Amino acid sequence: MHSKSFSALILIALVAMVGSNSLFIVDETERAIKLKFGEIVDADIPPGLHFKVPVLHTIRKFDSRVMTLDSRPQRFLTLEKKAVVVDSFVKWRIANVQEYYQATSGDELVAARLLAPRVDEGLRNQFGERTMYEVVSGERDELMSELNERLNVITKAELGIELLDIRVKRIDLPPEVSHAVYERMNTERQREAREHRSQGKELAEGIRADADRQKQVLLAEAFRESERIKGEGDATAAATYAKAYQQDPEFYSFLRSLEAYRNTFNSKNDIMVLQPDSEFFNYMKDSSKQK
Known part of the structure; x- marks a missing residue:
């Protein structure tokens, strides 16, 4: 009984081994061919489960993806x-x-x-x-x-x-050609840069010249306006002085003389050489003129 069971197990193992070697699976991402002693007997096996004869047939699978x-x-x-x-x-x-x-x-x-x-x-x-x-x-x-x-x-x-x-x-481009092209491009860019700089300098000179001209015009107009204002002020001052002088000429002369005396004798080191009968001393000699 024991020997019969052992023989059955061996038989089952052989059948399982032969069955496993007789079946093969082709995946959907694969293409397969069947060879018989190196000769192709099935050139395009579709995906799925297939049968082969062990030892007699050989299966080759290839990737069918891109x-x-x-x-x-x-x-x-x-x-x-x-x-x-x-x-x-x-x-x-x-x-x-x-x-x-x-x-x-x-x-x-x-x-x-x-x-x-x-x-x-x-x-x-x-x-x-x-x-x-x-x-x-x-x-x-x-x-x-x-x-x-x-x-x-x-x-x-x-x-x-x-x-x-x-x-x-x-x-x-090949390295030797790329270098030549680079040098040519570099030369061209440098030429363009010089042209832009030259144009910029020319434009800058024009702007500076225009600014200087506007400056001179503004200064001249400002000077002219200041002179006009000064003239009007001097005229107004002269008219005011004249009007005040006309109201009391004697008092105006006396006031101007006092200012002249104060400015003249302000410093002790000043020396004046005048004739005794000079008009400068009129209000000092004739007291009646001080009234």
């Missing part, structure tokens, strides 16, 4: 023989599993190695047919679309790969 090939920057010549350095990338996926396996053995690195030179050659041809302006801005979208259509036919037939998109990340 892949990215980031190419190294390459140097191309435009129509006018100007060199540019182009950095691009490619979006691709498996279109024909059988062709893909036969061309690359299912290795993504091999697929990238085979795809990269074809893309570079296509870009070189497209850039060689266009000018610098067209590849930089004018016709870049048209260039990429045309290249994608041409290469897609080739890669599907030769590699079983569908090219979804080819894009240029950036276009640069």
Whole structure:
């Protein structure tokens, strides 16, 4: 009884092992092929649970999602023989599993190695047919679309790969050309800066000259106005003095004499040489004039 149970367990284990090796699952993100001693017997197995014969059949699975090939920057010549350095990338996926396996053995690195030179050659041809302006801005979208259509036919037939998109990340000038362009741009900017400075100096001189002219005009007008006001004041003062003098000429003469005496004899060190009968001493000699 014991030996029969043990044999049954062994049989069940063998059946389970054979069953597990006979079934396989293909995910929705995968493509698979079935090989019989290295020969393809089923080229495109759909997603789901499938059966195979252990040892006799081998299953190879590949990623069916969109892949990215980031190419190294390459140097191309435009129509006018100007060199540019182009950095691009490619979006691709498996279109024909059988062709893909036969061309690359299912290795993504091999697929990238085979795809990269074809893309570079296509870009070189497209850039060689266009000018610098067209590849930089004018016709870049048209260039990429045309290249994608041409290469897609080739890669599907030769590699079983569908090219979804080819894009240029950036276009640069070679280092030696970039330096020359930079120097030319620097020289041009310096020339423009000198022109702006010269125009600024010319404008500043004009503003200063106009300001100086306005200053002189304002000073002249102010001086003229001040002289006019002074003249009016002097005239008013003279008229006031004259009017006051006309009211009492004798008193006015006496007051002016006293002021003259005070100003003259204010300092003891002053010396005056006058004749005794000078009019300066009239109010000192004749007391009647002081009344």
